[in-house]
Amino acid sequence: MRDRDDSDASRRNFLKTVGLGSAALASAGAGQGRAELAAVEPEKLQKILLSINGRQLSVLVEARWTLLFVLREQLGLTGTKVGCERGECGACTVLLDGVPRYACLTLAVEAVGHEVTTLEGLLDGEDLGPVQRAFVENDAYQCGYCTPGQVMAAEGLLRENPAPDLEQIRVGVSGNLCRCGAYANIFRAVADAAKLRRGGGA
Amino acid sequence: MSARDDERLYHEQGVTLPETPPPSTDPPPWRETLTVGKRRSRVDGYERLSGAAIYPSDMQLPGMLHAAFLRCPHPHAKLTSLDTRAARALPGVHAVIDDTTPEAAIDWNYQGGEGGRLFAGHCRFEGAPVAAVAAETPHIAREAVEAIVAEWEVLPHVSDARDADAEDAPRIRDGGNRIGEPSIYTRGDVAQGFAEADAVVERDFHTACELHTPLELHGCVAAWDGLDLTIWESTQGCFRVQEQVAGYLDLPLSRVRVVGHYMGGGFGSKLETGKYAVVAALLARRTGRPVKLVLTREETMLVCGNRPANSMHMKVGVRKDGTLTAIELTGRGSGGFWRGGTGLVDWLAKDLYACPNVRTELTSWATNAGNQRPFRAPGHPQGSWALEQVLDELAGTIGIDPVELRLRNVPGESQARGGVPYSSTGLAECLRDGAREFGWEEARRRTRESREAWLARGGNGGAPHRLRGVGVGGCVWVAGGGGPPATVLVRMYADGSVTLNMGAADIGTGTRTVMASIVAEELGVRLETIQVENADTGTTAFSGPSGGSKTVPTDGPATRDATVALKQQLLAWASEQLDTPRENLRYAGEFIEVRGRDQRLKVTDVERLQRRRSVVGVGHRGPNQEGLAICPFAAHFCEVEVDTLTGEVRVLRFLGAQDSGRVMSRKTFDSQVYGGIAMGIGFGLTEERVLDRGQTGKLCNKSWHDYKLPTAMDVPADLVSLPIELQDDRCNNIGAKGLGEPVTIPTASAIANAIHDACGVWIDDTPASPPRVLAALRRQRDRKEARR
Numbered sequence: 001m002r003d004r005d006d007s008d009a010s011r012r013n014f015l016k017t018v019g020l021g022s023a024a025l026a027s028a029g030a031g032q033g034r035a036e037l038a039a040v041e042p043e044k045l046q047k048i049l050l051s052i053n054g055r056q057l058s059v060l061v062e063a064r065w066t067l068l069f070v071l072r073e074q075l076g077l078t079g080t081k082v083g084c085e086r087g088e089c090g091a092c093t094v095l096l097d098g099v100p101r102y103a104c105l106t107l108a109v110e111a112v113g114h115e116v117t118t119l120e121g122l123l124d125g126e127d128l129g130p131v132q133r134a135f136v137e138n139d140a141y142q143c144g145y146c147t148p149g150q151v152m153a154a155e156g157l158l159r160e161n162p163a164p165d166l167e168q169i170r171v172g173v174s175g176n177l178c179r180c181g182a183y184a185n186i187f188r189a190v191a192d193a194a195k196l197r198r199g200g201g202a
Numbered sequence: 203m204s205a206r207d208d209e210r211l212y213h214e215q216g217v218t219l220p221e222t223p224p225p226s227t228d229p230p231p232w233r234e235t236l237t238v239g240k241r242r243s244r245v246d247g248y249e250r251l252s253g254a255a256i257y258p259s260d261m262q263l264p265g266m267l268h269a270a271f272l273r274c275p276h277p278h279a280k281l282t283s284l285d286t287r288a289a290r291a292l293p294g295v296h297a298v299i300d301d302t303t304p305e306a307a308i309d310w311n312y313q314g315g316e317g318g319r320l321f322a323g324h325c326r327f328e329g330a331p332v333a334a335v336a337a338e339t340p341h342i343a344r345e346a347v348e349a350i351v352a353e354w355e356v357l358p359h360v361s362d363a364r365d366a367d368a369e370d371a372p373r374i375r376d377g378g379n380r381i382g383e384p385s386i387y388t389r390g391d392v393a394q395g396f397a398e399a400d401a402v403v404e405r406d407f408h409t410a411c412e413l414h415t416p417l418e419l420h421g422c423v424a425a426w427d428g429l430d431l432t433i434w435e436s437t438q439g440c441f442r443v444q445e446q447v448a449g450y451l452d453l454p455l456s457r458v459r460v461v462g463h464y465m466g467g468g469f470g471s472k473l474e475t476g477k478y479a480v481v482a483a484l485l486a487r488r489t490g491r492p493v494k495l496v497l498t499r500e501e502t503m504l505v506c507g508n509r510p511a512n513s514m515h516m517k518v519g520v521r522k523d524g525t526l527t528a529i530e531l532t533g534r535g536s537g538g539f540w541r542g543g544t545g546l547v548d549w550l551a552k553d554l555y556a557c558p559n560v561r562t563e564l565t566s567w568a569t570n571a572g573n574q575r576p577f578r579a580p581g582h583p584q585g586s587w588a589l590e591q592v593l594d595e596l597a598g599t600i601g602i603d604p605v606e607l608r609l610r611n612v613p614g615e616s617q618a619r620g621g622v623p624y625s626s627t628g629l630a631e632c633l634r635d636g637a638r639e640f641g642w643e644e645a646r647r648r649t650r651e652s653r654e655a656w657l658a659r660g661g662n663g664g665a666p667h668r669l670r671g672v673g674v675g676g677c678v679w680v681a682g683g684g685g686p687p688a689t690v691l692v693r694m695y696a697d698g699s700v701t702l703n704m705g706a707a708d709i710g711t712g713t714r715t716v717m718a719s720i721v722a723e724e725l726g727v728r729l730e731t732i733q734v735e736n737a738d739t740g741t742t743a744f745s746g747p748s749g750g751s752k753t754v755p756t757d758g759p760a761t762r763d764a765t766v767a768l769k770q771q772l773l774a775w776a777s778e779q780l781d782t783p784r785e786n787l788r789y790a791g792e793f794i795e796v797r798g799r800d801q802r803l804k805v806t807d808v809e810r811l812q813r814r815r816s817v818v819g820v821g822h823r824g825p826n827q828e829g830l831a832i833c834p835f836a837a838h839f840c841e842v843e844v845d846t847l848t849g850e851v852r853v854l855r856f857l858g859a860q861d862s863g864r865v866m867s868r869k870t871f872d873s874q875v876y877g878g879i880a881m882g883i884g885f886g887l888t889e890e891r892v893l894d895r896g897q898t899g900k901l902c903n904k905s906w907h908d909y910k911l912p913t914a915m916d917v918p919a920d921l922v923s924l925p926i927e928l929q930d931d932r933c934n935n936i937g938a939k940g941l942g943e944p945v946t947i948p949t950a951s952a953i954a955n956a957i958h959d960a961c962g963v964w965i966d967d968t969p970a971s972p973p974r975v976l977a978a979l980r981r982q983r984d985r986k987e988a989r990r
Contacts, residue, residue, distance in 0.1 A: 079253025143710030145466025181880025
């Protein structure tokens with residue numbers, strides 16, 4: 001909802017430029033009522049090629065759509081969760097070329113040319129990957145909603161640093177909130193996952 | 203973990219299963235257990251870790267629309283005009299509804315029949331909804347909301363209970379700003395009690411308003427199929443949502459199905475139905491399309507509940523020998539415009555420690571802010587913050603160790619209930635065993651030496667500026683005994699494999715795993731092979747919402763009852779088949795054995811089972827024993843480090859000693875303890891809803907950037923869960939009491955006591971943020987200098 005005057009037209013233009021805003025409302029002269037605003041065409045769909053979990057996918061997207069929205073609502077990859085849509089909680093963490101990234105702050109068009117890995121991409125067929133197994137074994141979750149993001153943050157950390165110490169683990173998952181408070185077990189799970197990934201037992 | 207893993211149905215041979223009681227008799231208490239209480243991974247771990255678990259916000263249906271609300275931007279205002287024409291004209295918008303929409307003229311009940319209409323134009327809090335939109339995408343729905351032109355008459359507001367009775371306070375409520383009469387409790391004579399005391403301490407406290415903010419947003423998907431409505435909702439109780447939605451829409455319960463298989467946290471904020479469920483249903487009916495209505499994070503912080511802020515004056519008297527003589531608590535709070543804000547704040551003062559003379563008086567005030575909702579142990583952490591600090595101050599005054607002072611006042615019965623005995627009480631063990639495991643005495647010596655050395659140097663921030671302290675807090679939780687109603691069904695297929703059907707939600711606490719453990723314990727089947735179906739009003743038996751630490755002691759006994767009923771049925775059939783009296787048969791897992799004879803019958807060879815292809819055991823939760831208080835207890839111990847230059851408090855380690863009766867599943871038990879401690883750290887150190895008091899009255903920190911949850915950097919890795927596992931044969935047939943609330947009650951107060959132990963200052967208000975700690979240190983320094 002906005003105030004009656006339309007002095008934020010420049011903000012809207014800025015948002016449109018970066019792809020977050022909308023083009024559904026034409027700008028109107030100051031003092032005009034909202035009812036007189038003319039509707040215009042919604043943002044055009046454009047075809048992009050995304051590489052997700054090792055597969056090439058051709059998708060129609062609006063420029064303003066986030067990677068999070070496209071993964072969940074267009075591709076049905078709902079392992080990636082929505083928590084805040086403003087880069088605060090990390091529930092939507094995916095890997096972009098192996099590096100953890102908030103999918104809510106990444107536009108789908110920005111992901112073109114990069115390898116996207118989601119929670120589903122850590123599975124080997126029906127089997128859980130090492131980080132996922134370590135989370136189950138260490139009960140590193142309660143409601144499980146932040147868990148995909150925690151797992152992806154841990155996966156990214158371990159790809160960069162295969163043998164992190166406790167402090168490095170804490171920093172590695174510090175961008176991921178867990179309201180259930182499973183942190184201590186998450187630390188243990190990540191340490192165990194590091195061993196699993198190095199082949200130190202199952 | 204993988205599908206190729208062990209496929210065996212039964213445990214190894216040679217295990218002894220619990221005896222099956224004759225029909226209509228209670229099963230005897232378990233002693234040694236095989237599955238219950240063991241360190242087993244959750245039965246739904248694969249689903250939650252693989253992404254296979256579909257949470258309500260993950261739901262997608264063909265043709266689904268997305269909805270959004272227009273909300274009041276002021277804490278108190280009247281809608282003077284609403285123009286939705288531009289919104290309706292936007293391409294992709296399917297419906298806009300408001301108070302003029304005939305089917306939306308629903309009377310809403312926030313509390314006690316009050317609340318105005320669904321889209322009431324007189325808005326008593328920021329975020330009250332006045333219109334809603336359904337559109338092709340969430341983006342278009344938001345744009346449509348922005349295109350609605352609303353005009354408001356802004357009215358005077360009150361945003362803090364401390365301002366509500368000021369002389370110049372706006373009168374925001376007919377009949378005065380106070381909600382109801384003050385709630386007063388007395389026992390004995392506090393004046394007499396204080397006269398008998400050798401030491402009396404009284405202080406003022408304030409605990410900040412805390413927001414639940416579960417990771418999964420509040421919301422749902424609603425879809426109609428003719429006259430039948432299905433709602434997938436992120437809820438702690440699908441049957442409560444079913445009843446409330448059916449009530450608002452005037453539908454028979456049988457036409458409303460609510461599904462909540464998974465949900466991403468609630469902590470009390472998802473016990474009730476939000477307007478979003480009803481609005482999604484209305485929009486779905488109007489458009490003929492499924493509608494998803496998931497709130498934004500900012501919206502949830504405005505309208506999805508909170509733990510009310512409380513102001514408290516706590517006064518306690520004690521004799522030199524450590525016995526308490528009087529406790530007096532007066533407090534106030536606000537649960538928003540419609541609800542009280544002081545519920546159970548005085549419970550610990552009345553019930554936790556033995557004291558003959560107690561008086562409490564609590565007053566609720568209306569404010570123009572979002573409604574409170576139950577928040578993990580309502581009232582208790584607030585009351586604990588005041589009571590436990592005053593106890594520590596008294597311990598210092600009379601020279602008794604804080605743990606010892608508490609031990610000298612462990613009550614033998616529930617005083618607030620007029621002397622009703624507890625089914626079991628482990629408060630003394632929690633304190634004693636917890637202190638031993640924590641290394642309390644040694645730690646106290648160490649911290650005293652460093653504090654005294656620092657104070658001797660003037661306590662002026664000279665090196666070392668990082669001081670360590672340890673603290674303790676005890677607690678009881680008012681409920682935690684569970685009770686009827688709950689029904690559970692356990693089904694065995696012809697091949698001997700088992701399904702468990704129950705209405706209760708698993709809100710992350712491990713309900714599925716605990717209940718499956720009970721079935722495994724009784725039948726001897728492996729935990730991993732049990733399929734659990736739960737939290738779906740269309741397919742599962744009734745249970746109330748999961749909250750108040752009541753799920754395990756409610757649905758657990760019903761699950762055991764159902765499993766025993768299943769065994770009784772199979773034994774009856776086997777008795778017929780073998781032509782042997784039932785009492786000569788013993789249910790032993792894979793086989794039914796004939797006592798005293800080398801004869802046995804495979805369960806799957808029971809002919810009636812083979813003919814029927816399945817058998818169902820039905821279990822009900824019966825009433826609790828009369829004249830017993832069933833309550834969990836706990837003691838928390840922590841060590842903190844206070845930086846006297848920055849005021850920062852770091853929690854170094856924590857121990858939770860918990861008496862919740864039998865441990866049902868050790869991994870999920872420990873996770874509850876760790877999680878409760880993490881949440882308590884937030885309450886004590888970081889969390890505070892900030893309203894623009896005295897100015898606009900709006901919520902200033904409606905984001906996780908500004909409303910600070912504890913992160914991985916704030917919660918210590920060194921957490922210890924110490925179960926005080928007392929055998930309680932009286933609470934129910936599984937011997938377990940609730941756990942979810944007591945794990946977070948004394949956490950913050952233990953931290954406050956540890957801060958004092960570190961550097962000698964008391965922190966009256968939550969959160970113990972760096973500015974607040976620095977201010978307390980400055981006051982301490984000023985006092986010392988003034989004395990010089």
